[in-house]
Amino acid sequence: MNHNRPPLLLRIAALFVLLFLNLPVWIIALYAFTTDETTYTFPLPGITARWFSVAWNRADMWQALSLSVRVAGIATLLALVIGTLAAAAVSRSKFFGRESISFLLVLPIALPGIVTGIALRSALGLMEIPFSFWTIIVGHATFCIVVVYNNVLARFRRTSWSLVEASMDLGANGLQTFRHILLPNIATALLAGGMLAFALSFDEVIVTTFTAGQQSTLPIWIFSQLTRPRDRPVTNVIALFVIVITSIPILLAYRFTQQGDLAEERKK
């Protein structure tokens, strides 16, 4: 850390960028209470809370929400299993093609969503598989794997292998060692990775558009609302709800990896 006082210009610039990043989202909170239902007039003509109950009664919104939750749940589960297996393999052994595995895992999230989306769409088209609940999940799980993988891999690397040896030395076989020693040590990494994966899946719209057919997840529902002027504040209410809901797992995941993150950053 530089002990000189940072130049004023730098501080102003940094503050500006910080505000630029964080303020816009909270503007939505403001608009959730406006009485104006067709435009985005500022200043707000009036304040009301009735949009919350209107939103509550929108059946299509609930359907979309339920679909999003179910998809995110199952995709996260799949990602947890596959990501942990991959992390276990990569952290422990040096094998031919180890870096390729890491590269392969990161591709679905590194390449633009549209590429993953159209690729899956092509496959579905070629094999004449109809769109369904499961086609959405397949897409989501694929890019969620790397999120779990990164978290669990980092934790595996920080776990000393002599713990496993000690456990075996004391009479525990592989399965018992996993249950009593490894699992407790990676538990919070699994939790953090899982929550990030959930948030990622819950929010995803691009790949979903290509694999969902007629169904709407919540982001797709929001997207369709954006082009419709009816009940605009309802969209604002839902948007506000989404921000709050996705902030919670993010903050929790951050808490779980916080000490680890700071330690890693200091090491770099």
Next chain:
Amino acid sequence: MQPAISFVNVSRHFGEVRAVDDITLDIMDGEFFTLLGPSGSGKTTSLRMVAGFERPSKGEIYLHGANVSQLPPYERAVNTVFQDYALFPHMSVAENISYGLMIRKVPKAERMRRVEEMLALVRLPNLGGRKPSQLSGGQRQRVALARALINRPPVLLLDEPLGALDLKLRQQMQIELKIIQQQVGITFVYVTHDQEEALTMSDRLAVFNNGKIEQVGSPSEIYERPGTAFVAGFVGISNLISGSAAEAIAGSSESFAVRPEKIHLAEAGTPVPDGRLSADGRVRQVIYLGMYTRYTVELDLGGELTVVHQNLETTSMDVLAARGKRVRLMWNRTHMQPIGD
């Protein structure tokens, strides 16, 4: 009598590297046996093969007559104390210690009782509820020991367990470990690179070098009658005399080793008594080490000898004055050890 541990022509290769190269060794019941050697000499790998963390590339390992070479660690009747202690961070001290019993489904009441016993043995009463992160290095080391001993293994393996401790604590633990071993009565196999530690604690030791065992014997045998130049140099300070100097002093051009504390430093021209050999030279360096002083003497015949004297009567002023003086070195013929190499 059947040995507790037997290595029979054991080798361990890592690709081209021979970490352990064809060793054969018997360790008897109740011994405190040390594997001594520099880093990379194969001592740790040998220990790990007994524990089961490595499998021999060639040869067999026997525990009380049974061939365990292919058995996983959890099926061998040995326990290990690790260099980094490997205490489970998410468990308390008591849970750590009782882990082996818990795995074997020993009922809780008995587990608790035996944990108390162990805590008393390693002199850490009342620390059962703490977490490893709350303990000092020395305390963690004792918990690791307790965790291993509670399973009543016939053999305990210790992989440089005192390496992370400071000198005073290390010396104290060396004595404590020895006492515990005698109290419990089981075989201890101890790995270290510290020759002083090895000499202090062991009943017998094996000196490793480059994957092979150079010599096996009791501390006094190893120290006073080193079998090879390496052993002479690694354990204690060796003075090697060979070639023409050996010829002139001892009448044979074989290599000889003489321990520095066995050499008497006398003024030049002192008459040489019967049964002693001598060499003349000049004191090149004097290092005062409190308890004793170390002199490096350049011999007229070529080469150098290191001489160590207890500072019984002398002070630092006295000894430092010796620098540059001409001296006569004398030692007992019986203290010269021929080195075959």
Next chain:
Amino acid sequence: MQAVKRVSLSQRISNFLFLRPRLFLALLLLPPILWLGVVYLGSMLTLLIQSIFYLDDFTGQVVREFTLRTYGELFTQSNLDIIGRTAGMATAVTLAAVLLAFPLAYYTTMHATRRSKALLYLSVVLPLWSSYLVRVYAWKLILAKEGIISWFFTQTSLSWVLEGLLRLPGIGGPSLSISPIGMFLVFVYVWLPYMVLPIQAALERVPASLLEASEDLGANALVTFRHITLPLAFPGVVAGSIFTFSLTLGDFIVPSVLGNSSFFIGQAVLSHQGTSGNIPLAAALTTVPMAIMALYLIIARKLGAFEAL
């Protein structure tokens, strides 16, 4: 320890796998490789396969014959316009993102206390992970003709500036919320965290001792920055630019929400595979951003960006 006569199944599996570490490794890797291989690589393969088919205009069906005519369609003026428009926007967004990200990353690394560093990190990461769509939507509100920004310009008597901007050809539009300027702003906003984090990571890796040595040798802050900090942070900049460039190339949400009728690559792909069912053209069009990014990645690797990821 006694030998147990009845060995449980889990014990037997454990023993079996213990003696065969390579088999165990293969078993661990099997599900991930199967999944990614089949699902991901497999579908990428079908993407390429689709792009060499073509759509018969008359029947509206995809004809499964090898042909390059779909790729040929990419070279029509309208498609080239689409590609150029998208690439241009991606470049502009990347540049702006670097300019904005650097001060924040620099401040966080070099001047923030440990407490505020965590807070700053969080305030970059939280927007990143919270809903992308909602964040785009927020700007629709802000940039609306009757919204906050217009109100602000009116209050400060600067609305003529705003109108002038909107009248500029190529980047203007009927309102900020339906114009390339608006799109540019939103793109920079949503991708900014992707630029801040790698730059911050690269700056964190600059050892303080280097900076101190530079000062010790007589360089002032500006010189140290130019000759030491900047070159060392460069891989982070390149890494961040990979994200901003790639994400802009493929996006269709921002152009849909804030754009006019001129398509970006993402919208074109979406529309082709949608009602018209022209998957071959959609696939062929998608290979363009892939090719651009592959080239970009090769250059980036040469510039050492992958250490910063």
